[in-house]
Amino acid sequence: MQNIIIIDDMKEHIQYIQDIINTMNHQFQIQTFLDIHDVLLHMNQFPDHSIIIIDILLKNHSGIELAKELNQLHKNFQIIFISSYLEKATEVYETNHCYFVYKPESKKRLPMAIEKAIHQIIESQKVLTISLKDKTKIILLNDIMYIERIQRYSYIYTVHETIKTAQKIKDLLEQLPLQFIRTHNSYIINAYYVSEIKRTHVILNNQQPIPISRAHQLKLKKQFHEFLVEQL
Known part of the structure; x- marks a missing residue:
């Protein structure tokens, strides 16, 4: 079963993302984090090849900087950034990531991003x-x-x-x-x-x-x- 980790500091946004994921034709093990400190405490235990969906703007922390820390773990994570701010899109290229999703287009773009992440996980195991x-x-x-x-x-x-x-x-x-x-x-x-x-x-x-x-x-x-x- 594919692991998905959602990191967002707003509970309603996490639920919205989960609702979209639940419409997909896959089975997922979903873990959610509201508090960045919990992420930093547990990220060494995140399973290899997890799909990690990160809001770029988090309380007292940057989703971009968090992604850089996740990249350093060399665990083949597939990172999907999500944001309501299109001007943040260029910043994601500072990291090794899979996709950027503009929040107003989430219903269309997020399933596409997850399908791409699954494909890249399969490729990464070659x-x-x-x-x-x-x-x-x-x-x-x-x-x-x-x-x-x-x-x-x-x-x-x-x-x-x-x-x-x-x-x-x-x-x-x-x-x-x-x-x-x-x-x-x-x-x-x-x-x-x-x-x-x-x-x-x-x-x-x-x-x-x-x-x-x-x-x-x-x-x-x-x-x-x-x-x-x-x-x-």
Whole structure:
């Protein structure tokens, strides 16, 4: 059963969101929070792959800042922002999130946002299988930040560990979906971790710079645009 966590400082808004969710053709386990301090106290126990619906304006706290804290837990949450203020929409791009819902359009947009979140949860559970000398390693795709080729080995850098394999960059890329983009003969990045693209390098969320070769500049821009369109 899919977990949904609703964070809003107004009880009637939480009930309104729940009523919309209850019209959907899915079964959900719903947990609600009115008090931000309760969220901060319990968020380490939120189940992996939860859908978290957050009002951007909360008493004495920002929903944007809360989302940043949730992002740091690396638990593959799908965050849906909801707000009555359209001017807040641009601020959500400071976070790793799934969707922004304008409250007056909630009946139409919230089910769409939740369906997208469910799809992304399914995608996030896809894996890359690597054959090592004495074992087979299974890696969640969404845990991979980037891959680097150094001499005869490829190094897969994840949020948890670094994995060394003899598999070539080209062979690894053939197993990976659109979000993985080659920036250089020796590098592949996961677009989900991109913070900024400059002319000569990409900066990841952890501030790691990844070089862009001239040969890959145009394809990088095109594929990253396709990735962004897919997220809409």
